[in-house]
Amino acid sequence: MPDATEPRSPIGTSPEWEALRAHHAEVAPRHLRDLLVEPGRLEAMTLDLPGIHADLSKHRATPDTLRLLAEVAERAGLRERIDAMFRGDAINTTEGRSVLHVALRAPRGEVIRVDGRDVVADVHEVLDRMRDAARRIRDGEWRGATGQPIRAIVNIGIGGSDLGPAMVVEALRTRTDPDRIHRFVSNVDGADIDWALRDLDPATTLFIVASKTFTTVETLTNARTARRWLVDALGEDAVARHFLALSTNEAEVVEFGIEPANMFGFWDWVGGRYSVGSAIGLSVMLAIGPDGFDELLAGFRAVDEHLRDAPFERNLPVLMGLLGVWYVNLFGASSHAVLPYAQELSRFPAYLQQLEMESNGKSVTLDGQRVGWSTGPVVWGEPGTNGQHAFFQLLHQGTVLVPADFIGVVEPNHPLGHHHDLLVANLLAQTEALAAGRTAAAVRAEGVPEALVPHKVFEGNRPTTTLLCDRLDPRTLGSLIALYEHKVLTQSVVWGINAFDQWGVELGKALATRIGPELDPASTVDPDAAHDPSTAALVRRYRSRTRPDAH
Numbered sequence: 313m314p315d316a317t318e319p320r321s322p323i324g325t326s327p328e329w330e331a332l333r334a335h336h337a338e339v340a341p342r343h344l345r346d347l348l349v350e351p352g353r354l355e356a357m358t359l360d361l362p363g364i365h366a367d368l369s370k371h372r373a374t375p376d377t378l379r380l381l382a383e384v385a386e387r388a389g390l391r392e393r394i395d396a397m398f399r400g401d402a403i404n405t406t407e408g409r410s411v412l413h414v415a416l417r418a419p420r421g422e423v424i425r426v427d428g429r430d431v432v433a434d435v436h437e438v439l440d441r442m443r444d445a446a447r448r449i450r451d452g453e454w455r456g457a458t459g460q461p462i463r464a465i466v467n468i469g470i471g472g473s474d475l476g477p478a479m480v481v482e483a484l485r486t487r488t489d490p491d492r493i494h495r496f497v498s499n500v501d502g503a504d505i506d507w508a509l510r511d512l513d514p515a516t517t518l519f520i521v522a523s524k525t526f527t528t529v530e531t532l533t534n535a536r537t538a539r540r541w542l543v544d545a546l547g548e549d550a551v552a553r554h555f556l557a558l559s560t561n562e563a564e565v566v567e568f569g570i571e572p573a574n575m576f577g578f579w580d581w582v583g584g585r586y587s588v589g590s591a592i593g594l595s596v597m598l599a600i601g602p603d604g605f606d607e608l609l610a611g612f613r614a615v616d617e618h619l620r621d622a623p624f625e626r627n628l629p630v631l632m633g634l635l636g637v638w639y640v641n642l643f644g645a646s647s648h649a650v651l652p653y654a655q656e657l658s659r660f661p662a663y664l665q666q667l668e669m670e671s672n673g674k675s676v677t678l679d680g681q682r683v684g685w686s687t688g689p690v691v692w693g694e695p696g697t698n699g700q701h702a703f704f705q706l707l708h709q710g711t712v713l714v715p716a717d718f719i720g721v722v723e724p725n726h727p728l729g730h731h732h733d734l735l736v737a738n739l740l741a742q743t744e745a746l747a748a749g750r751t752a753a754a755v756r757a758e759g760v761p762e763a764l765v766p767h768k769v770f771e772g773n774r775p776t777t778t779l780l781c782d783r784l785d786p787r788t789l790g791s792l793i794a795l796y797e798h799k800v801l802t803q804s805v806v807w808g809i810n811a812f813d814q815w816g817v818e819l820g821k822a823l824a825t826r827i828g829p830e831l832d833p834a835s836t837v838d839p840d841a842a843h844d845p846s847t848a849a850l851v852r853r854y855r856s857r858t859r860p861d862a863h
C-alpha cells in the first residue's frame with residue numbers, strides 16, 4: 313500500500329501533468345463564447361448535491377480537462393490521502409496529528425479510532441453536553457448571578473475560534489431569536505471589546521471564551537478585560553454563571569478561573585480553521601438551537617460522504633480544488649474571488665481567507681523541499697451586488713485573471729421577492745458577461761465613436777463557478793463549508809504541501825512578545841541595538857507618547 317503521507321506532487325514530473333500541460337496548450341487559446349455552446353458540455357460540467365447545484369461550465373476547460381485533472385489527482389495520491397484522513401492517520405505530519413474534522417460530523421455509532429480511542433463517541437458526548445447547556449440558556453433556565461436569564465452572548469476568540477462561528481451566526485441570523493444579542497470579539501484592539509460591551513448589562517451577559525490552545529494572547533487579553541468588567545459589577549462569584557470555555561486545554565481553562573463543568577472540550581486533531589463543527593460552534597448552537605446545529609452537521613456530513621464516495625471526475629470539492637490548480641499552475645492566476653450573492657454570507661470570504669490561505673499558503677513540500685510551483689492563491693471577495701460597484705471593473709477589464717465563485721440562492725430568507733429577482737439577475741448577468749465579454753464589432757454596431765471602442769470592449773473569457781443553492785439553511789451552509797474544506801485538502805495534495813499546520817503565524821507573534829515591553833516609556837532597551845533602523849525609529853516614536861498608561 314502506498315504511504316499516504318508520502319509527498320509526491322505530480323506537478324512537472326508525471327505523465328499525467330505532461331498530458332494536462334499539452335491539453336492546456338490546446339484549451340487556453342479558446343474562448344468561452346465557443347466552448348460554452350459545445351454539445352454535452354452542460355451535462356458533463358454541472359453537478360447536483362443535495363441543496364446545491366454547481367455549474368462548472370463557465371470554466372476555460374472542457375470535459376476532457378476534468379478527466380485529465382482527475383488523473384493528476386489520482387497520481388498525487390488524493391484517494392489514499394482521503395482514506396488516510398478518514399482513518400485517523402497522522403496526515404498532519406509536521407505536528408504529528410490526525411486530521412479529523414470529518415469525525416465531528418460522523419453519525420453516533422460510527423467508529424473512528426485515534427490511538428485506540430473511539431473519537432466519535434467523545435464527539436457525541438460533548439455534543440450532548442452542548443445541547444443541554446444550549447437548551448438551558450435559550451429557555452432561560454440558566455440564570456445569571458442576579459437571577460436573570462441570559463440576553464447577550466459574547467464569543468471571545470480569534471482566527472478559527474472566531475471566524476467560523478461569527479460567519480455562521482451571521483449567515484443564519486434569520487433563524488436567531490431577535491431578543492438575544494450575539495456578538496463576537498476577536499481583535500486585541502481595545503476598540504473591539506470596548507465597543508462590544510458598551511451597551512450590555514453584565515447581569516444578562518454570557519461570555520464564551522473560545523480558544524483551542526487557551527494561550528492566544530489576544531483572546532486571553534480580551535477574556536481578562538471581560539472578566540474584570542463582570543466582576544466589577546457583580547463580584548467574583550459571578551464568573552461561574554457568566555463564563556464558558558471552549559478549548560482543548562483544560563489546565564489553562566482552570567488556571568484562567570473557569571471550572572471544568574463550564575468547559576466544552578475538543579481535541580488536537582481538530583484544526584482551528586476546521587473547528588466550527590466542534591465545541592467551537594457553541595455560539596452557533598446557542599443562536600440557532602441544537603436542532604439547527606444538527607442540520608448544519610448533516611450538511612457537512614453529506615459532502616464528507618460525497619468526497620469519499622464520488623469518482624473524482626464527478627466530485628465537486630475535488631473538482632473545485634483541481635480547477636484552482638488549473639488556473640494557478642497553468643494560467644498563472646494568483647488570486648481567487650468568492651462572491652456571495654447573499655448578504656447573510658458577508659463573512660464567508662473572510663472565513664475562507666483563513667481556511668484557504670492559512671492552509672495552503674506554504675512554500676515547502678511535506679518533506680521540506682522548496683516547491684517548484686505556485687501554491688495557494690490570495691482569496692478575497694465581498695457580497696454581490698456591492699462588489700459590482702467597486703472592484704468588478706478589474707474583474708472585467710483588468711490585466712489579471714481572477715477566477716471567481718459566484719454563490720447564489722433560489723429561495724431568499726426574506727419576503728422581498730422583487731429584490732431577490734434583481735439580485736439573481738445580477739449574478740447571472742455578471743457570470744455571463746465575464747464569460748462572453750463584448751467584442752469590438754458589437755461595440756461598433758452600437759454606434760460608439762471609434763476612439764471609445766477599445767475602452768468599451770470586454771475581452772471576456774473570465775472563468776467562474778456558479779453554486780446555486782436552493783436556500784441558505786443550516787444544512788446547505790454546512791455543505792458549502794465542507795466543499796471548501798475538501799477543496800483545500802485536494803489542492804494541498806496536488807501541491808505536495810501540508811494544509812494542516814500554520815508555522816507562518818509564529819514569527820510575528822514571537823516578535824510582538826519581544827517588542828511589547830520595549831514600548832513602555834520607562835524601558836531601558838536600546839531599540840537600535842534590538843531592531844532594524846525602521847522598526848527602532850517607530851519604537852522610539854511610540855515610546856515617547858504622552859498618553860497615560862491605563863491597564
Ligand SMILES: O=P(O)(O)OC[C@H]1O[C@H](O)[C@H](O)[C@@H](O)[C@@H]1O
Pocket residue numbers: 470471472473522523524525526527528531584585670814817
Ligand atoms: O483557538 P486558538 O488556540 O486561540 O487559536 C486561534 C488562532 O490563532 C493561531 O495563531 C492560528 O494561526 C489559528 O489557526 C488559530 O485559529
